[in-house]
Amino acid sequence: MASPGKPNPSKRPAAGKPADPAAEPAREGPAIDQVLASLERVVAELEAGDLPLETALQRFEDGVRLARRGTALLDAVEQRVEVLLEGRDEAVPFPGAGEAEESDDDDENF
Numbered sequence: 251m252a253s254p255g256k257p258n259p260s261k262r263p264a265a266g267k268p269a270d271p272a273a274e275p276a277r278e279g280p281a282i283d284q285v286l287a288s289l290e291r292v293v294a295e296l297e298a299g300d301l302p303l304e305t306a307l308q309r310f311e312d313g314v315r316l317a318r319r320g321t322a323l324l325d326a327v328e329q330r331v332e333v334l335l336e337g338r339d340e341a342v343p344f345p346g347a348g349e350a351e352e353s354d355d356d357d358e359n360f
Contacts (some may be wrong), residue, residue, distance in 0.1 A: 289316040
């Protein structure tokens with residue numbers, strides 16, 4: 251818990267500000283599925299062609315950030331797979347996995 255006078259870091263966006271999956275840190279960011287869904291929405295908005303130029307430019311910038319974030323997440327997945335394929339026994343944390351990741355307890359008996 252944060253002490254009085256010190257800001258309490260929160261994963262929630264400030265009031266009135268939408269969450270930007272591309273701007274979140276790698277360890278606490280959204281899952282790849284969320285990034286891809288956001289990127290797909292941006293692409294659909296841009297492909298519709300009915301946005302004013304300034305809005306379209308902002309959405310394009312959002313899309314570039316999301317694409318870079320998605321690339322970083324995919325790179326992390328690739329590294330994790332490489333570690334697993336090398337036969338190492340250590341687990342490598344997967345950014346964005348959170349509570350949705352299933353336990354590996356069942357696999358320990360093999």
